Amino acid sequence: MRTRATVAAVSGALALSALAVPAARAEDSGTPYTLGVSFSNFQIAKSIKVGTSNKVSTAVTYTLTHGSDVDITAEDFFTEPFLYRGTFGEESTPQLFGDDFATCTATSSTTATCKGTIAVYPAEGDLLNSQAGTWKAGADAVAFNGQDPTSGSIDYNKVGYKDQGDLGSTLVQRYSKLTVNAAPEPVVKGRTVTATGKLTRADWQSHTYKAFANQPVKLQFRKAGTSTYTTIKTVYSDAYGNVKATGTATYDGYWRLSFAGTTTTAPVNATGDYVDVQ
Incomplete structure (x- = not known):
């Protein structure tokens, strides 16, 4: 199952999941600090109808609120929406993301409206029959702050990361x-x-x-x-x-x-x- 949007289209960067759980590398490179952002006004379709083979995408919008020290226009700042089952946390599985990161438009010096998608590939095993029903919504963001995510010596102490769950819900239904x-x-x-x-x-x-x-x-x-x-x-x-x-x-x-x-x-x-x- 694909559980994260790849960032191959963004300079070959790593998936955000590498920042969410860097435990194996924490001794060598530190851990990301909590990025000063929050998410609200999450809007998604009431239901997502998924068949047996065709990709299904659904549009998502949300408000990103950030501190004055967070530059959402930076080339190495990324945010994305996602869906998950069960209780939110590092072990929330399964998860569904989009193919690309969200795009954000500033509405003030500390807020932005972000637009993204959630993509489902049933032919690639994204879903089990038992997973049909209610999925919850979340969003995350990362600021690399000049750190190269493809580097083997990235200093995670300089990278900010934040994810947030329980922003909304939708039905993922069998067509x-x-x-x-x-x-x-x-x-x-x-x-x-x-x-x-x-x-x-x-x-x-x-x-x-x-x-x-x-x-x-x-x-x-x-x-x-x-x-x-x-x-x-x-x-x-x-x-x-x-x-x-x-x-x-x-x-x-x-x-x-x-x-x-x-x-x-x-x-x-x-x-x-x-x-x-x-």
């Missing part, structure tokens, strides 16, 4: 799919329309979509010429994710299946299937 086929087509008015489909969701470990069993799925209808779906009834997916529901044909229109989602799995609506009533 879901839902199909529908309404039949017969056409249908005689007053007869039964049967809608069948299948509910599946992303399996982050096998990188395939698998059945989502025993989930409530709504059968909905939208009359031709209107824009609103009405729920007819609620049924449950079977052990194989299959869904079957029936309704009465009264008007021409679209039949669909709808899944409201769970904390771990994203909501989804099947594309409506048009049935002509004769």
Whole structure:
């Protein structure tokens, strides 16, 4: 799992994690001092829907407040947002970062608005199925203060570092799919329309979509010429994710299946299937 944004694009510098836990080198090079910054006003999407293969990115903004001795415009100052599971601390795992550091725009002599991204690569094993659900948000910053992070003799006593958790939260959800086929087509008015489909969701470990069993799925209808779906009834997916529901044909229109989602799995609506009533 990738747990830190690399800084290969920034003069080949080390990842910030090298500064967060320099215990193995502390005897030789000291430890970073606590950088005079704090983070607030963290904004992120309410949910991040992740499939089986494609990279997913979500935008993040936050306010960085800093002391007068911190130069956020320096070439060797970096900050980034991240997500983590569990209690915040050095052992917080897993963690999700972006591909690049955030960019910050000063709003006063001691504050800046920073914009970054969180990136997820499901095909590279970033997530386990058990990790779907609520993730907490944090941010960090480092000031190298002229120290070369690629040097084997870097003086960590001259480097400032600060991270902060519990800035917000989001749902990292397994992407879901839902199909529908309404039949017969056409249908005689007053007869039964049967809608069948299948509910599946992303399996982050096998990188395939698998059945989502025993989930409530709504059968909905939208009359031709209107824009609103009405729920007819609620049924449950079977052990194989299959869904079957029936309704009465009264008007021409679209039949669909709808899944409201769970904390771990994203909501989804099947594309409506048009049935002509004769």
